[in-house]
Amino acid sequence: MLQFDRVTLDSGSEVLRQRVRDFIADNQHHMPQPNSDFVTGHDSEFSAKLGEQGWIGMTWPSEFGGGEQSNFERLVVTEELLAAGAPVSAHWIADRQSGPLLLRFGTPEQRERYLPGIASGQSYFSIGMSEPDTGSDLASVRTTAVAEGDAYRINGTKIWTTDAHRNHYIICLVRTEAPSENRHAGFSQIIVDLKNDGAKVRPISNMAGGEDFNEVVFEDVLVPKDRIVGEPGNGWQQVTSELAYERSGPERFLSAFRVFVEMVRICGDKPSPHQAAAIGRLASHFTTLRRMSISVAGMLEQGKDVGVEAALVKELGNNFEKVLPEVARLVVPDLSQLDPVKHKLFRDTFEETLLLSPSFTLRGGTREILRGVIARGLGLR
Amino acid sequence: MDTRQLIIDTAEKIFTDHCQKSLLDAAEQGAFPQDLWDKIVENGFHQIGSCGSGTEAADLYAFLKVCGRFSVPLPMAEVLLSNQWLATGVTASKTDFASIGRRNGDSINQVPWGRKATKVLGVVADSNKVLVMDTPSVNDTGSNLAGEAHDTFLLAGTEREIEVEESPFAQMALARTNLMAGGLQAALDLGLQFASERSQFGRSISKFQAVQHSLAVVAAEVAAAQRAADAAVDALGTDRFIDEVSASKARVGEAVGIVAEQVHQVHGAMGFTYEHRLHHFTRRLWAWRDEWGNEFYWQAKLGSRLAAMGADKVWGYIATRG
Structure with a gap:
């Protein structure tokens, strides 16, 4: 249980x-x-x-x-x-x-x-997991790092890489051995210096107008052998444990928090029953999710495996982050009619968050992957 | 083993043996489960949380979670809370118990098993005063949508009033919240069991991704409901009690709609039959989320409090220690 x-x-x-x-x-x-x-x-x-x-x-x-x-x-x-x-x-x-x-x-x-x-x-570091043909199916990664004397020669493309244009390093999941029957074997993680190793970084704009995404292309990029993280061939085990670190923190339910703050502000100190219920509903989710996140921190503190619990908090938290703007927009009859000066922060914050919201249930493991992790924890697969 | 765990383990054992589908069916037809009640009294469960019993209020709510998990067809929340409120030690016995309903004008209604109660208490929202009928005479018998006996009493003018320290309405809501938390866990367990036993298209339906994802959603809602229910229990005796009950009843009530819908879908037509036991849980969940304030009531109560604090204080409220 x-x-x-x-x-x-x-x-x-x-x-x-x-x-x-x-x-x-x-x-x-x-x-x-x-x-x-x-x-x-x-x-x-x-x-x-x-x-x-x-x-x-x-x-x-x-x-x-x-x-x-x-x-x-x-x-x-x-x-x-x-x-x-x-x-x-x-x-x-x-x-x-x-x-x-x-x-x-x-x-x-x-x-x-x-x-x-x-x-x-x-x-600062970037994550080099996704590739043009590799989203949730990480084992399909095709970027290769081939040993050559004291170096590895890297070829391939990483994509949707946040901040590769301004970060210093990227840790890439690469194939250091040819594919075999065990599709999780033969991977390694390797550190590439984004400023000095010759990887080409091209910006990709997102639908919210943000420019933090990039495509990172490796064409015969040579890096010293000591850039392999840990043991060569241990990449799959490392990358799956790495993903567990990123799933239950407060960033998985607080992404839309400022919308909530501005929504409370716009409702004033005497909200209508509908507005009050909207505020109370969101608050009941915040307090619950936060307590669950703290429970997972407690498990981490005790050195327990948090894989399933963390996935569960992320699943609940990300869905909630997407519901929040939906609830917030309905505390007023018409957003476009709000006072453009007085209520600017509410509108801007709402619009920015809504435009970002599709990413909430994608990054760090899609909803579909997380539900699979939870189902495995329930003994269903 | 601590007292609470002992209570939980013993209750599970007794309910596994003595609270089965046939008993729930009979109770719904109006048969008071006297044997089960006798077992409860023999094991001292009728006095959990009462002064002098060696147990505390948190044990009471932990016990109610178990009751919810087995759909125990007895007014355990009402028996145990009235023990506390009447403050005369344990008032329940094999032949006597008190029940609690909503006071509305000149009546007290929705009194679980009121027809069998030897005392009836009436609670109204936003007041710490509770009306006590010492010689109740039932005026009308009925039931909620789960088929739980819910009776109505007309005030006779001879009632006395007592004062309860912590909001009695909120305590009743917290009791329903914990019953729901237990019922939600049972619904998840039934869903998991059914999915692993039922085969279609030549394989267990638990192997279908669509079914796995439904049950993952259910598990997430159930986990959130447990944590929310526990948080409100932990707030007993603090100045956040009503706020935490508000958040808890609202959050758990929200989980009910999702869980009942998904678990029924997983069960297919089988779970829609009276013969299957799933409905004894889902109908109670649907009934309990509406009793003692629904989601809207408690959300609005909490939301009004937060709005009065102001936008720049809401984070401070959410970021509580406990």
Whole structure:
């Protein structure tokens, strides 16, 4: 049976929360139009400031620039930043995913080389999983890395790569051996320096007008052998565990949070019964999802496998993020008739989030993949 | 093993043996399940959460979850909460128990098994005062859409009033929330079991992706409902109690519609027959989400509170410690 234990944050976490809130109050100039989506808002100056505070790589060992703090403390920082709509995308993937991957599977040299830069908020990573013919079916990846003396020669194309044009590194899932009967065998993960190794980066605009997507083309790109993350051939195991890190955090239900805030503002202190119910409905989901996310942090803290529970929180959270703008738009009879000055923030925030919303149930594992993970956890497959 | 787990394990064992489909069918026809009630009293379940019983309010709600999981056709929420409110120790016995209904004008209605109750209490929204009928005489017998006996009493003018510390209406809502949390778990379990046993097109229907995804959705809703129900129980005695009950009853009520629909779909025509036990759970879920305030009622209550706090305070409210 799936179990989400009652977990209460300790008082230390609350002291930290106040510090984060004070920091956010002092840095309002970094968030002219707050957006809670973790991909929106790339601000390297802000990321470096977070690094100075010790709020990146929080759970990592101090020898790599980490803070040796708990998953709860990390959650507090994360949720406060997202709720405030702070620009966190520059360091986000490196902090959440690439760093923990290197910490768990990387060689000692790789940890020493890459982790301190991530923790200081100055070194950013992209994820190199998707390819033109590879979406959810990761085992169909065709990019190859062929050993040649002291180097690997990489050929292939990665796509829908967030921020490849401004990040420093990309960790690619590649084939280091030819396909065999075991379709999960023969993969490795390899680090490519996006600034210096010769990968070609071409921008792809998204439907929301954002320009964070890219296509990354590798044509005979040579990288030193020591860029393989951990053991060659271990790529599949690594990439599946990497995906589990990214599924249950607050970013999976808070993406539309600023729409909620502006919706409450527009309803005023004496909402109609319909408006009040809309606010209350969304709040009941927020409090529940947050508690489930904290339960998963508790499991992580105990070193438990959270694969199914994390998928479940993401499934619920992403669906909710998409419902939120739908509920918000109906608290007024006609969005287009709102006062363009007084209610600008509500309208802009709503429209921006609605346009981003198709991505919510795609990134980090589609709804279909997640439901499959949950079904496996239920013993159905 | 702690007390709560012991209560849960013992209750599961007793209900597995003594609360079966035939009993639920008979109760729906008006037969009070006296044997089951006797078992409950013999095991002390009639006093969970009462002072002097060595158990606390949270144990009471944990027990109600088990009752929901077995569709126990007895007014356990009403018996246990009236014990607490009357504050005279345990008032229930093999021959006596109190039930609780909604006070509406000059009547108390929707009283579960009121016809068998030796005391009837009347609760009204937004008041801590509870009306007590010490010699109730039933005026009209009826049932809710789940076939649970729900009776009506006319006030005689001889009732007394007591004051309950924590909102009695919210406590009743919390009781329904926990019954629903249990019922939702049962619906999921039935769906999983049926999907693995039923074959179509030459294979188990659990192997079809469409069925797997339906049950994944159900599991997610059930997990959310459990967490939401627990959170409101944890808020007992705090200044967030009514807010947390609001969020909890609303969230769990929302899960009911989704879960009942999906689990019935998985069960096909078989689950639509009276012969199958699924409806004893789904009809109760549908009834309970409307009793003691539906989703709209509690959402609006919570939403009004948040709106009064103001947009810039809502995050502070959501980011609670517990």
